[in-house]
Amino acid sequence: MEFRDLKTQYQKYKQEIDSAIQKVVNDANFIGGNEVKELEEQLADYVGVKHCISCANGTEAMTLIMMSWGIKEGDAVFIPDFTFFSTGEIVSFKGATPVFVDVDRETFNIDTIQLEEAIIKTIEEGKLTPKVIIPVDLFGLPANYPEIERIAKKYNLLVLEDGAQGFGGNINGKRACSFGDAATTSFFPAKPLGCYGDGGAIFTNDDKLAELLKSLKVHGKGENKYDNVRIGVNSRLDTIQAAVLKVKLKAFINHEVEDVNRVYNLYNVRLNGIVETPSIPEGYYSSFAQYTIKLKNNDQRDGLQAKLKEEGIPSMVYYVKPMHKQDAFAYLEFNDQDFETTNNLCDIVLSLPMHPYLSEEDVDKVCDAIKEFMF
Structure with missing residues (x-):
């Protein structure tokens, strides 16, 4: 018995997956191939947002958002205490301070009452500037976004949905990765929608944020990759992974x-x-x-x-x-x-x-x- 059975999934879709991979090999367009753009369009359409920007992995997706929002030393970012390490890691990586919040026992997701208490406490202490809330859609269940977004608006905070585990879930029909100011997901093989290596994506309705992310993920490029207008990173989803994900997305839906x-x-x-x-x-x-x-x-x-x-x-x-x-x-x-x-x-x-x-x-x-x- 498999914990997460990728072997049976592959056998069921072997012909389509093998054909998709072979096409990429034949075309020899391994970075930035057509499959990447097509996948981004399909993902954005499924989630119900204007923009999907693919990248190297789910952790990088969150890091790129921290970069684009200018999160830095002295900033406070509120995250659930019961989650995978990367959600806190990307905060510290940018020099900001993660503020951990206990979770709801029933849903495993961030406790919104304690979230607001943590924000108030941080404001009263005056040592850090509250900037972002990163709820996690743990085990596939979206966090309580109606309440989280109310709190964020009250205290003028940004919301980044960590949908690494939540892709495919919804709240009253509104799909995971469409909440907050931006959302991210992971295509790690064991995730609900996984590729055959590492991969990730960012979702947003913000046109300016989308353009900035497209620059940051390719060395801060301007008009082209040799016109570098800012410091960025190298964080791209390769074409073979996009081809695999296109097949898997159909099965997923x-x-x-x-x-x-x-x-x-x-x-x-x-x-x-x-x-x-x-x-x-x-x-x-x-x-x-x-x-x-x-x-x-x-x-x-x-x-x-x-x-x-x-x-x-x-x-x-x-x-x-x-x-x-x-x-x-x-x-x-x-x-x-x-x-x-x-x-x-x-x-x-x-x-x-x-x-x-x-x-x-x-x-x-x-x-x-x-x-x-x-x-």
Whole structure:
């Protein structure tokens, strides 16, 4: 059994993927080929925004936004404490200060009440200037953008949606990566829409921001790549990855998001009353980058993971350590009691196999093993 089954996906679309890759090889246009522009147009159309700017990976996508917004030393950027390291890393990389915020236990996403409290506290302390909120669409579920955008407007802050895991989700039909002032996603192979290497994209309706990003991602180019008008980086999505993503995007739209939600429902029915299953608020739709359950304590979580391993069932713990406890952020001062939910989640969460190609028989096998352990 695969945790995220890219092998079955490839076999299903082997002819189209192989043909798309071969075309790039035949054309020998490996950087900036037509497939890149076509993919960007298709992604922007799917998400429902004016511009999609592809780049090297999801981390670079967020870094480019930090560069374009001029985020610097003395600025405060508010991010959830329960997420992958890169969301905080890109803040420190620009010399700014990440301000970690505890999360909602039900959704795993940033707690909007504590977000506003953190903003007020930062303003009152007067040491940092609040600039940006970076909500994360954790495990495929969009964050509470209606409330986050209200808070951002109240305190004159920018919002960058980290949709690395959320691509394909929506809130009342408004798709992930269309929220805030800009949004980013990742095409890392295990993501909801993944390529066969690294890749990322930025989404925005801001024409000036889009033009600036196109310059920054290619060495700060002006009219051409030999006319350099600013300091930039080298962050391009290569043509082969774009060709693969074009094939995968069709499958993603046609059935994959629907299929992971089918698997979600299968799990929920079988695990109801056995363990704490994912909670999707009314009006929200998840792309289920992960299906994450909660156990009673660390011993029970680790025991269940060991049991699943014995049965040949893969599982993962996202995340074993909160952001505020990462050694890289040891220079920052925090009160551990401010992260009660995140600290608890790191001890009790367990992600089960989840992908569009998971059969009902496999779901039964996973759930039977869980029931056997629990009882």
